[in-house]
Amino acid sequence: xxxxxxxxxxxxxxxxxxxxxxxxxxxxxxxxxxxxxxxxxxxxxxxxxxxxxxxxxxxxxxxxxxxxxxxxxxxxxxxxxxxxxxxxxxxxxxxxxxxxxxxxxxxxxxxxxxxxxxxxxxxxxxxxxxxxxxxxxxxxxxxxxxxxxxxxxxxxxxxxxxxxxxxxxxxxxxxxxxxxxxxxxxxxxxxxxxxxxxxxxxxxxxxxxxxxxxxxxxxxxxxxxxxxxxxxxxxxxxxxxxxxxxxxxxxxxxxxxxxxxxxxxxxxxxxxxxxxxxxxxxxxxxxxxxxxxxxxxxxxxxxxxxxxxxxxxxxxxxxxxxxxxxxxxxxxxxxxxxxxxxxxxxxxxxxxxxxxxxxxxxxxxxxxxxxxxxxxxxxxxxxxxxxxxxxxxxxxxxxxxxxxxxxxxxxxxxxxxxxxxxxxxxxxxxxxxxxxxxxxxxxxxxxxxxxxxxxxxxxxxxxxxxxxxxxxxxxxxxxxxxxxxxxxxxxxxxxx
Amino acid sequence: xxxxxxxxxxxxxxxxxxxxxxxxxxxxxxxxxxxxxxxxxxxxxxxxxxxxxxxxxxxxxxxxxxxxxxxxxxxxxxxxxxxxxxxxxxxxxxxxxxxxxxxxxxxxxxxxxxxxxxxxxxxxxxxxxxxxxxxxxxxxxxxxxxxxxxxxxxxxxxxxxxxxxxxxxxxxxxxxxxxxxxxxxxxxxxxxxxxxxxxxxxxxxxxxxxxxxxxxxxxxxxxxxxxxxxxxxxxxxxxxxxxxxxxxxxxxxxxxxxxxxxxxxxxxxxxxxxxxxxxxxxxxxxxxxxxxxxxxxxxxxxxxxxxxxxxxxxxxxxxxxxxxxxxxxxxxxxxxxxxxxxxxxxxxxxxxxxxxxxxxxxxxxxxxxxxxxxxxxxxxxxxxxxxxxxxxxxxxxxxxxxxxxxxxxxxxxxxxxxxxxxxxxxxxxxxxxxxxxxxxxxxxxxxxx
Numbered sequence: 001x002x003x004x005x006x007x008x009x010x011x012x013x014x015x016x017x018x019x020x021x022x023x024x025x026x027x028x029x030x031x032x033x034x035x036x037x038x039x040x041x042x043x044x045x046x047x048x049x050x051x052x053x054x055x056x057x058x059x060x061x062x063x064x065x066x067x068x069x070x071x072x073x074x075x076x077x078x079x080x081x082x083x084x085x086x087x088x089x090x091x092x093x094x095x096x097x098x099x100x101x102x103x104x105x106x107x108x109x110x111x112x113x114x115x116x117x118x119x120x121x122x123x124x125x126x127x128x129x130x131x132x133x134x135x136x137x138x139x140x141x142x143x144x145x146x147x148x149x150x151x152x153x154x155x156x157x158x159x160x161x162x163x164x165x166x167x168x169x170x171x172x173x174x175x176x177x178x179x180x181x182x183x184x185x186x187x188x189x190x191x192x193x194x195x196x197x198x199x200x201x202x203x204x205x206x207x208x209x210x211x212x213x214x215x216x217x218x219x220x221x222x223x224x225x226x227x228x229x230x231x232x233x234x235x236x237x238x239x240x241x242x243x244x245x246x247x248x249x250x251x252x253x254x255x256x257x258x259x260x261x262x263x264x265x266x267x268x269x270x271x272x273x274x275x276x277x278x279x280x281x282x283x284x285x286x287x288x289x290x291x292x293x294x295x296x297x298x299x300x301x302x303x304x305x306x307x308x309x310x311x312x313x314x315x316x317x318x319x320x321x322x323x324x325x326x327x328x329x330x331x332x333x334x335x336x337x338x339x340x341x342x343x344x345x346x347x348x349x350x351x352x353x354x355x356x357x358x359x360x361x362x363x364x365x366x367x368x369x370x371x372x373x374x375x376x377x378x379x380x381x382x383x384x385x386x387x388x389x390x391x392x393x394x395x396x397x398x399x400x401x402x403x404x405x406x407x408x409x410x411x412x413x414x415x416x417x418x419x420x421x422x423x424x425x426x427x428x429x430x431x432x433x434x435x436x437x438x439x440x441x442x443x444x445x446x447x448x449x450x451x452x453x454x455x456x457x458x459x460x461x462x463x464x465x466x467x468x469x470x471x472x473x474x475x476x477x478x479x480x481x482x483x484x485x486x487x488x489x490x491x492x493x494x495x496x
Numbered sequence: 497x498x499x500x501x502x503x504x505x506x507x508x509x510x511x512x513x514x515x516x517x518x519x520x521x522x523x524x525x526x527x528x529x530x531x532x533x534x535x536x537x538x539x540x541x542x543x544x545x546x547x548x549x550x551x552x553x554x555x556x557x558x559x560x561x562x563x564x565x566x567x568x569x570x571x572x573x574x575x576x577x578x579x580x581x582x583x584x585x586x587x588x589x590x591x592x593x594x595x596x597x598x599x600x601x602x603x604x605x606x607x608x609x610x611x612x613x614x615x616x617x618x619x620x621x622x623x624x625x626x627x628x629x630x631x632x633x634x635x636x637x638x639x640x641x642x643x644x645x646x647x648x649x650x651x652x653x654x655x656x657x658x659x660x661x662x663x664x665x666x667x668x669x670x671x672x673x674x675x676x677x678x679x680x681x682x683x684x685x686x687x688x689x690x691x692x693x694x695x696x697x698x699x700x701x702x703x704x705x706x707x708x709x710x711x712x713x714x715x716x717x718x719x720x721x722x723x724x725x726x727x728x729x730x731x732x733x734x735x736x737x738x739x740x741x742x743x744x745x746x747x748x749x750x751x752x753x754x755x756x757x758x759x760x761x762x763x764x765x766x767x768x769x770x771x772x773x774x775x776x777x778x779x780x781x782x783x784x785x786x787x788x789x790x791x792x793x794x795x796x797x798x799x800x801x802x803x804x805x806x807x808x809x810x811x812x813x814x815x816x817x818x819x820x821x822x823x824x825x826x827x828x829x830x831x832x833x834x835x836x837x838x839x840x841x842x843x844x845x846x847x848x849x850x851x852x853x854x855x856x857x858x859x860x861x862x863x864x865x866x867x868x869x870x871x872x873x874x875x876x877x878x879x880x881x882x883x884x885x886x887x888x889x890x891x892x893x894x895x896x897x898x899x900x901x902x903x904x905x906x907x908x909x910x911x912x913x914x915x916x917x918x919x920x921x922x923x924x925x926x927x928x929x930x931x932x933x934x935x936x937x938x939x940x941x942x943x944x945x
């Protein structure tokens with residue numbers, strides 16, 4: 001301590017310029033000091049490099065998705081610099097484009113009016129559909145060309161990127177026309193990839209003049225909900241289309257399902273509740289395939305009586321009931337409410353034939369049909385195929401994604417044979433005369449005091465499916481009467 | 497108009513890039529004349545950049561106030577470069593220029609965000625630079641400053657306790673003192689300097705076990721006092737600075753490892769114990785889930801950075817003011833949004849350059865007190881930059897730390913200017929360390945006589 005003080009004193013007199021007298025208290029040797037400092041340098045340089053790497057990674061890979069958020073107020077800033085890009089169908093039709101009039105005003109135009117209002121969406125009065133999902137893409141210009149740079153410099157707006165959807169215009173038009181003035185929805189999916197080929201919802205609205213008509217559309221005095229995308233957000237009782245799930249539940253619970261036998265007497269009673277087949281028809285002796293193809297309510301409700309509720313619920317939840325669908329397009333979760341301790345036998349019996357309290361969206365039903373068609377693997381449905389620059393250069397392509405294997409190949413094969421028999425000798429025999437081999441299931445969802453909803457789900461060709469569809473016509477009548485003819489027109493259009 | 501904004505945007509990026517390039521070039525230069533030439537080029541890019549920034553703002557706002565502010569800043573820059581050169585001929589020209597470059601970026605961004613805050617920042621930093629002129633003399637002449645280690649520590653701690661007792665709350669942290677009811681200061685910023693002085697004094701005397709225990713106890717008290725102010729970032733800076741200074745003073749890996757391990761445990765405990773820590777981590781991991789509340793700030797920051805892209809939107813062309821506290825903790829996002837990601841990367845490199853330069857002083861000086869002092873300041877500066885930028889780009893949880901020289905905030909800017917001036921004092925006072933040799937490559941060997 002004393003020697004230190006002396007050194008300090010000395011320093012004061014001679015100043016620090018004299019090296020030899022510096023306070024070099026060698027508590028640590030000079031080399032160790034150097035080493036520690038160098039290792040601190042390495043640590044900090046490492047931290048900075050990691051940070052810069054993360055920053056670069058964010059800008060390169062993550063920022064596109066982040067800034068697409070509707071919370072990002074900067075979209076409006078970008079719109080001042082870019083002419084919003086086009087949205088196209090897979091067969092080259094323009095579904096949305098921006099037209100600049102003589103006065104320089106930009107108008108977003110939808111050539112097909114209300115046909116694509118839900119899936120393509122709108123930009124006025126809140127964004128929706130593809131317009132919302134790919135807002136930033138449409139407002140970004142691929143500007144690696146000298147011309148784009150020049151435009152930016154002189155203040156000329158660059159054309160934004162184009163979004164090429166998976167929608168098939170020809171098929172969509174047929175579905176749109178076939179649905180006619182009815183309320184309802186149509187969804188068509190390529191089961192191998194998950195591409196959404198058509199998505200129609202009625203009643204619709206014309207996005208071209210949404211601004212002028214906003215009052216009446218949003219007021220919705222007729223209770224028609226034109227803004228609702230029934231295809232993905234509408235929830236309906238599945239009716240007999242749910243027998244697909246019940247059949248699978250039965251197969252899992254009874255490995256000897258091929259030996260199933262039931263004698264249908266047209267009705268079945270349980271504690272005062274009567275479940276009857278359509279038109280009280282007596283089907284007689286049935287195996288599982290015949291029960292399915294004739295859509296025999298008495299046999300399926302009897303299956304429901306015997307199924308373990310927990311297993312039934314677990315199966316339906318593995319098929320995406322009670323949770324959001326694995327899809328980017330906004331959807332409402334389907335619901336399966338049967339629960340041990342809460343639900344009685346009566347509800348089980350109703351649920352098994354798709355009545356009960358079960359609700360499903362048409363998109364979900366299409367995905368179930370597609371999963372069977374695809375041998376048990378569910379593909380993630382998507383509506384955007386690729387992004388192209390205004391000059392047609394491919395910027396980003398969406399690759400099909402597997403969601404999961406939801407059933408074994410054997411299960412899927414048997415369900416396929418069930419669905420095929422519905423067409424060959426069941427409720428959808430009307431489709432048997434088509435050139436292409438179709439498989440499917442009709443459904444009639446009874447409504448208290450109203451006409452039933454008419455359902456059809458199915459796919460074609462039966463041996464090598466390329467399209468799966470789901471059709472619902474609200475409050476019209478039986479599935480074979482109203483949904484089936486629409487399916488017929490769509491299959492005809494798609495395969496010719 | 498549009499064309500001018502676009503051109504100036506690229507020009508500013510080019511000047512910033514050129515400046516940063518020359519800053520690193522200067523670090524490697526040994527030849528005296530070549531170094532002078534590099535410095536001259538850096539000065540030119542500094543003034544060109546500063547001019548282009550204000551020019552771009554002026555053509556958009558057409559406000560005479562801007563010209564006044566610009567003129568004042570140019571005069572300040574010239575005075576600083578001139579005076580420091582005359583009074584301290586052997587000072588580090590690199591550090592001075594880097595400081596002015598960072599200040600000029602801060603001036604431009606603050607002017608764009610809030611003219612009043614820019615004026616305030618200009619006046620405070622101007623006064624600090626004037627007073628800072630005295631600091632190097634002080635460091636050189638009064639070697640007795642190294643004798644008061646315990647006093648620095650106790651005074652610092654006393655200030656922190658005072659803040660805890662009568663401090664004002666701001667942004668959730670109780671770290672402000674109102675002085676005579678006139679203005680508020682953030683004593684933590686100055687206590688940081690005292691803290692480094694204290695540790696450097698005490699460990700340059702001796703590093704036996706008893707001393708380590710005593711100093712660690714005092715450092716722990718300081719860190720805790722900052723934790724009680726709910727200033728997370730501040731506490732982390734104190735902690736990390738102490739651990740690295742301890743490591744360098746003793747050369748014992750065990751201290752470094754146990755310090756970092758202890759820090760990790762303490763962070764975990766803080767996470768479990770304090771809600772305000774949990775909220776920060778939650779907002780970091782999943783900002784978009786909590787976008788309406790806890791994640792709002794970081795989401796807005798990412799929108800700004802992402803939308804700005806590599807080249808930025810151009811001055812006044814983005815929406816940086818949608819980010820809460822953008823002029824202070826989140827100023828890096830505003831820079832990235834309007835100047836672009838490439839510019840922001842250059843800014844990080846420039847801060848790294850400052851860090852390396854300060855550490856180089858530590859590596860070269862033969863005086864163990866100065867060695868620890870510059871090491872402590874280097875670590876403090878580097879870590880603060882890391883916390884500030886890492887927090888707003890979502891690399892680490894946001895801790896609410898200012899970006900040195902750039903963020904608005906009087907105490908912060910005065911403290912960091914004083915810090916740099918102390919370093920300049922060390923460089924200027926030590927023959928072996930004067931400008932030429934100090935700027936030599938960091939991996940260069942020192943030859944003992």
